[in-house]
Amino acid sequence: MNRRTLTPPALAGLLASALVACSGGVDGAAGDGEAIVVGTTAKIAVTKDTPAPFDPAASYDESSWNIMRNTFQTLLRPPRSGTDPVPDAAEKCGFTDNRNDTYSCTLRHGLTFSNGNELDAEDVEFSTERLLRLNVQGGPASLLSDVERVDAERGDRVVFHLKKPDATFPYKLATPAASIVDSQTYPADRVVKSAKVTGSGPYMLGDYDSKGNELVLSRNPDYRGGLKPKNEDIELRFFKTSHDLQKALDSGEVDVMNSGITSRFIERLEADREDGIELVEQPGQSVRYLVFDMKDKTVGRRAVRQAFAQVVDRQELVSDVYSRTAEPLYSLVPGGLVGHKNSFFNEYGEPDVKAAKRTLREARVKTPVKITLHYPKAGKGSSGPKEFAKLKAQLNDSKLFDATVKTEPLSSYSTASLKGKYQVYGFGWLPDFPDAESFLAPFLEKNNVLNTPYSNKEIREELIPETRREPSRADATTSFARAQDIVAGDVPVLPLWQGKQYIAARDDITGVEWALNSSSLLQLWELDRGVSS
Template sequence: MKRRSLTSPALAGLLASVLVACSGGVDGTGDKGKAIVIGTTARIAVTEDTPAPFDPAASYDLNSWNLMRNTFQTLLRPPRSGTEPVGDAAEKCGFADNRDDEYRCELRDGLTFSNGHELSAEDVAFSVRRLLRINSRSGPASLLSNVDTVEADGGRRVVFYLKKPDATFPYKLATPAAAIVDSETYPADRLVKSFKGTTSGPYVIDDFDTRKHRVLLSRNPDYQGGSEPKNNKVELRFFGSAESLQKAMDSGDVDMMNRGLSSRYIERLESDQDSRIRLVEQPGQGVQYLVFDTKDKTVGRQAVRQAFAQVVDRKQLVGDVYERTAEPLYSLVPGGLLGHKNSFFNEYGEPDVKAAKRTLRKADVKTPVKITLHYAQVGRGGSAANEFAVLKKQLNESGLFEATVKGEPPTSYSSASLQGKYQVYGFGWLPDFPDADNFIAPFLEKENVLNTAYSNKEIRDELIPRTRREPDRADASDSFARAQDIVAGDVPVLPLWQGKSFVAAHDDITGVEWALNSSSLLQLWELGRGVSS
C-alpha cells in the first residue's frame, strides 16, 4: 500500500514477532566475523505492488524499509530512546528562525557512497526531487509531498521550503522515504529494479540470493554517520512458514527471530526457564483496521458502517485469534501515544446488536445487509483467515448482515484496494514515525494512502494543519482527539486491534534492546555477539 502498510491481517504475525531479545551480558564484541542470522517469514520480491523493492522512490513496505534503513543514509534517524530524531548524514538540522516552513540541514564532512562518489547536498536535494517527480503509486512520496522546493546551498547545506508549516517534518526526514541516492547513478525520472544499489549507510548488500532465500550484508567501512556497527556481517534468512523458522531457531541455525512467533511458541518459551532462547515483549504501535469503500452503494451508507461498528466484538476477536499477541483498539491512534482517545468505545460501547438494529431501521436500511470482506491470503489458513472467519460469524449471527469473506492474492492486494475493488478490506499499519499525526493524516488528507473518497473538511482544513503548527506535540492532543471523534461517528475505517511485539533471540546476542526503532525497523548496527549463558 502506498505507505509502509502491511495490507493484511497477517500483520499479527508480523507484529507478534518484531525483533527483540535478551543479551548475553558482555559488550557484544565477541566473534564479530561471524554473521548474525536473523530469520523471518517475510519476503522481498518484485510484484505488482512492489515493482522496485530496493528503490527508495518505489518502496513503502516494512520488508524493503528494513533493508533500506540499514543500507541507505538519511539526514536524520530515529534515536536509541525517545522520539526526537538525531543526526545521521546531517551534522545538525533545524527550522530557520522558529519558522516551521523552512528547514535547514548541514551535512557531515567526508560522506561518500559505496561506489566512491562524494555525497553532497545536491545528492540530498536530487533524492527528494526524484521521489516527488516519480511519485510512484507504491512509493512514499506522500510523506514528503509538503516540500515545495529543496535547494543545495553549497556542498554541505540543504534547505527545504515547505508549502505549509509542519512540526513533524524532521520525523519524516528520518524515514527511508528520504533515503539519499547518488545523483550520478540514479535516473531522475525512472525506477531502479536492482537489489544492489549505490548506498552510504552502515551496511552494503553483498549478495541477494533468491534461490537460497537470503540476503547477506557486510559492514560499510566508508560509512560516516551517527551509528557505530557492533558486528561485521548480518544475514537475513527467509522462511516459508512459521513452523520451519521456529525449528531453525530451536536448532541454533537462526540467532534471532523476526516474525513468525506463534502464540503456542511464545507460551513454550515463557514456560521453559532453562532455554537459551530468550523472549521479550515490547509495546507495539502496529494496528489493524477495516477500510470501507465509501463510494460503494451499500457500505457507502453511514448507517451501515455504524451498525457494523456496533456489532463487531473486538475482545472476542483478539481472544479467539491472537490470544496474547494483540489487544482491542478503539481508536485510529494506538494506546501509548500522545493524543490517543478511545473514541469508538465512547461512541458505541460494548457490542450491541439491538443498537445496531435501531441504527439500520432509522436509516431505512433493509436487512440482512449483504457485504463482502477481503483480506490478503498468505498460504492456507493462518491468522488472517481465522480473523475474517470470526468477523463473518459475528456479523452473520447478528441477523443484520449477510457477510462473505474472500482471500485475495497478496501480490496484488494493495493495488486492488487502491483501485476500489474491495467493498471492505483489512489494512495493517505500522507508523513511519511515533506521532499521532501518522495515524490520522495519511488516511484523511486529500492525497491519502487509502485513495479513499471519504473527506471531512474540518479534519483536512483545520485539525491537521493546526496539529502541525504545534512544536510541543502535547499541545496538539485536543485536535487529535477531535479528529478521532469525527472518524468514530463517520466510520470510514474501523480500528480492530493493536499488536504487541514478541521477539526471540539466543542469549549470546547483545544489543537487542536497541535493535528495533520506534517505527519497528531493524537497526542491525546495534547487534553484537557475546557469550552464551
Template structure:
C-alpha cells in the same frame, strides 16, 4: 502501504511464490564466521505492487524498509529511546523560522556512497526531488507532499521550504522514504528496478539470494554516522511460516527471530526459563484496520458502517486469534501516543446488536445487509484466515448482515485496494514515525495512501494543519482527539487491534533490546555476539 499502507495481514511483505523452500544455509551457531543470522517471516519480491523493492522512491513496505534502514542513510534517524529524531548523515538540523516552514540541515564531512562516490547536499536535493517527481502510486511520496522546494547550498547545507508549517517534518526525514541516493547512479525520472542498492548506511547489500531466500549484508567500512555496525556480517533469512521459523531458532539455525512470534511460542519460552533463548517484549504501534469503500452502494451508507462498528467484538477477536500478542483498539491512533483517545468505545461502547438494529432501521436499511470482506492469502491458514472467519461469524451471527469473505492474491492486493475493487478490506499499518499525525494524515489528507474517496473537510483543512503547527506535540492533543471523534462517527475505517513487538534470540546475542525501533524496523547495527550462559 505498499508499506505501512497496504501491507498484507501478516504484517509481511511478499516473496515470489516460485522460490524454493528454505534449504540448508549457514547455521547461526556454527560455520558462520561470526555472521548473525536473523530469521523473519517478512519477505521481499518484485511484484505489481513492489516493482523496485530497494528504491526509496517506490518502496513502502516493511520488508524493504528493514533492508533500506540498514543500507541507506537519512539526514536524521529514530533515537534509541524517546521519539525525537537524532542526526545521522547530518551534523545538525533545525527549523530556521518561527512558523516551522523552513528546515535546514548541514551534512557531515567525508560522506561517501558504497560505490565510492562522494555524498553531498546535491544528492540530498536530488533524492527528495526524485521521490516527488516519480510519485509512485502507493509509495512514500505522500510523506513529503508538503515540500515546496529543496535547495542545496554552499557548505554542504540543504534547505527545505515547506508549503505549510509542519512540526513533524524532522520525523519524516528520519524515515527510509528520505533515504539519500547517488545522483550519479540513480535515474532522475524512473525507478531503479531489481534488488541492487547503492547507499551510505552502516551496511552494504552484498547479495540477494532468491533461491536460498536470504539477504547477506556486510559492514560498510566507509560509513560516517551515528549507527556504527557492531557485527560485520548479517544474514537475513526468510521463512514461510512462524512454525518453521520457531523451529529454526530452537535448533540454532538462526540466532534471532523477528516477526512470527506466536502466542503459543511466547508461552513456551516463558515456561522454559532454563532455555537459552530470551524473549524481549516491547510496546508496539502496529495496527489493524478495516477500510470501507465509502462510494460503494452498500457500505457507502454511513448507517451500515456504524452498525458494523456496533456489532464487531474486538475483545473476542483478540482473545481468540491474537492472545498475548495484541490488544483491542478503539481509535485510529494507537494507545501509548500523545493524543490517543478511545473514540470508538466512547461512541459505541460494548458490542450491541440491538443498537445496531436501531441504527439500520432509522436509516431505512433493509437487513440482512449483504457485503464482502477481503484479505490477502499469506501462506496456508494463519491468523488472517482465522481473523476474517471470526469477523464473518460475528456479523452474520447478529442477523443483520450477510457477509462473505473473499481471499485475494497478495501480489496484487495493494493495487486492487487502491483501485477501489473491495467493499471492505483488511489493512495493516506500521507507523512511519511515532506521532499521532502518522495515523491521521496518511489516511484522511488529500491524496491519501488509501486513495479513499472519504473526505472530512474539518480534518483535512483545519485539524491536520493545526496539529502540525504545534512544536510541543502535547499541545495538539485536543485537535487530535477531535479528528478521532470524527472518524468514529463517520467510520471510513474501523480500528480492530494494536499489536505488541516481540524479538526472540539466543542468549549470546547482545543488543536485542535495541533491535527494533518505534516503527518496528530492524536496527541490525545494534546486534553483536557475546557469550552464551
C-alpha cells in the same frame, strides 16, 4: 512502517514481517565472526506489482524499509531511545524560523556512497525532488509532500522550504522515504526496477536471490554517521511459515526472532526458562484496520458502516485469535501515543446488536446486508483465516449482515485494494514515526495512502494543520482528539487491534532490546554475540 502505505501484511502472527538475526563480533566491536543470520517469513520479491523493492521513491512496505533503513542514510534517524530524531548523514539540523516552515541541515564531512561517489547537498536535493516528481502510487511521496522547494546552498548545506508549518518534518526526514540516493546513479525520471542498492548506510546489499531465498548485507567500511555497527555481516534467510522459523530458533539455526511469534510459542517460552531462549516484550504500534470502499453502494452508506462498528466484538476477536499478542483498539491512533483517544468506544460502547439494528432501520437499510470481506493470502500458521472467520461469524450471528470472506494473493492484494476492488478489506499499518499524525494524516489527507475519496473539510483544512503548528505534541492533543471523534462518527475505516512487539533470542545474543525502533523497523547494527548462560 505505511506507514508508509504499508502493504497489507501476510497476517503471520502479528502484522509485521518476522525477522530474526544473529551476530558476529564480541564486546560491541565489529569483528570477524560468523555472519548474522536473519530469518523471515515475508519474502521480498521483485514482481510486476513491486518492480523496485529497494528504491526509496517507490517502496513503502515494512520488509523493504527494513533493508533501506540499514543500507541508505537519511539526514536524521530515530534515536536509540525516546522519540526526537538525531543526526545521521547530517551534522546538525533545525528550523531557521519561528513558523516551522524553513528547515536547514549541515552534512557531515567525508560522506560517500557505496560505489565511491561523494555524497553532498545536491544529492539530498536530487533525492527529495525525485521522490516528489515520481510520486509513485502507493509510495511514500506523501510524507514529504509539504516540501515546496529544497535548495543545496553549498556542498554541505541543504535548506527545505515548506508549503506550510510542520513541526513533524524532522520525524519525516528520519524515515526511509527521505533516503539519500546517488544523483549520478539513480535516474531522475523513473524508478530502479531491480534489487540493487547504492547507498551510504551502515550496510551494503550484497548477494540477493531474486527467488526470495536469501539476502546478504555486509558492513559498509566507508559509512560515516552516528551509528557504530557491532557486527560485520547479516544474512537473511526466508522461511515459509512461522512454525518453521520457530523450529529454526529452537535448533540454533537462527538466533533472534521477532513478530511472527505466536501466543502459543510465547507461553512455551515463558513456561520454560531453561531452554536457552530469552523473550523480550515491548509496547507496539502495529495496528489492524478494516477499510471500507466509500464508493460502494452498500458500505458507502454511513449507517451500514456504523452498524458494522456496533456489531464487531474486538475483545472476543483478540482473545480468540491473538490471545496475549494484541489488544483491542478503539481509535486510529494506538494507545501509548500522545493524543490517543478511545473515540470508537465512546461513540458505540460495547457490541450492541439492538443498537445496530436501530441504526439500519432508521436509515431504511434492508437486512441482512450483503458484504464481502477480503484479506491477503499467507502461509501456513497465518492468523488471517481465523481472524476473518471470527469477523464473519460476529456479523452473521447478528442476523443483520450476510457476510462472506475471500482471500487474495499477497502479490496483487495491495494494488487491487488501491483500485477499489474490495468492499471491505484488512489493512495493516505501522507508523512512519512515533506521532499521532502518522496514524491520521496518511489516511485523511487528499492524496491518502488508501486512495479513498473520504474527505472531511475540518480535518484536512483545520485540524491537521493545527497539529503541525505545535512544536509541543502535547499541545496538539485537542486537535488530535477532535479528528478521532470525527472518524469514529463517519467510519471510513474501523480499527480492530493493536499488536505488541516481541523478540525471542538465543541467550548469547546481546543488543536485542535495541534491535527494533518505535516504528518496528529493524536496527541490525545493534546485535552482537556475547556469552551463553
